[in-house]
Amino acid sequence: MARIKPQALLQQSKKKKGPARISVSTIILFSLIVVLAVFFLHSTYRYWSQRSRIQIEDKESVFKGDDSFLDSKKSDLPGYAVLETAKGSITVELFKDSSPEVVDQFLDLCQRGHFNGMLFRHVIKHYVIQAGDSDKLGAAEDWTSKGKNYNRLYTSLKHEAFMLGTSKTKHDNGAFEIFITTAPIPDLNEKLTVFGKIVKGEDIVQEIEEVDTDEHYRPKSSIAIRRVTLKQSI
Template sequence: MARIKPQALLQQSKRKKGPSRISAASIIFYALVLVLVGFFLLATYRHWSNRSRLQLENNSTVSDEGDNSFPDSKKSELPEYAVLNTSKGSIIVELYKESAPEAVDEFIDLCQKGHFKGMLFQRVIKHYVIQAGDGQGTGAADWNLRGKQPTSMKHEAFMLGTSKGKHTNKGFDLFITTAPIPDLNEKLIVFGQVVRGEDVVQEIEEVDTDEHYTPKISIGILDVTLKQKI
């Protein structure tokens, strides 16, 4: 029997050995690779999920803005309050944009144009009304004041209004009632109510006037500031 050479025996012994063991360093390396792949897949999923959600929200917002079924969306952007800064102090008025939208729109537009800056109180009638404006057209002087006998508390004091009828550039006057007026809606377009500064209204009401209810000293509106909140 022929002898097997030592080199051949070495090769045969290598073939008979089982598979080599994987080192701990290799296991840690592959585990890190799997973790990184998992994080990458999770981040990708979240990115596309958030992107899809934002697209849906944007499409919904555009649809709401273009939908005529929400006519009050524009109104909600209008100022809620007006601050009448007078020479006697500040009067804060809440605007009735729901019940008198046209008057409120015109009032806001004139405020932005500075229409009321420097406007004087031309009529002051105690326990009735104070008027700021040029005094022309429908105004306090046209009312039957001397024979008035209010018998109803239907309309409150400290309501803000303007005379009815088509206004000219200088015809938008302001009236603030100082007592309940039963036929208020027949005289004025009411578009607001004083919520702060009633004491200022009463101080203006108490000034001395002549026989035409014109104050003997000049009292006016310095400016008007529009606010969304107070």
């Protein structure tokens, strides 16, 4: 059997060696690259997520700011009106939340002195008193027969006495009628837009409704609203 020369053995041993080992420095460098890449991705994600959250919070704060502005604007409006008459003063709490449009119109007319000197045109005893620009009975005309047959034991919040309202009939000339109920009215909400309630001066309202009237429910002696004073609180 032929003997293999030493040089041939050396060459065969070199051919049988495995792949070269990766150095420790290479592993460390690769690990640092991976860590940096993960850190960069995480930082990018946090940046964009925080930016989106801030934008959402800014939008919400804007909306809340608008609401608070509207609420503050509403709270700045007078909440009470004092109707000064020849018989005395009648204090009304205005329903700013439930009847905002009518209250706004009423406040505007008060500031322009629209109600100064306005007469109580009609007085229906134990039912309603009406002040306004028109001498027509209007919304109260068909209430009298219903009121006489009305069972006073049946009452609810919307049928209360001493409520302040105005006719739902539209007026082209900008007239504004005032109705103050002196007894529960069964179909009050069908006839009037209620925008306030008497909180002081019910005795004055009752005194007005006791005046003598003619067959058309017009007071024989004139009673007027001298002026209206607006107040934030009482």
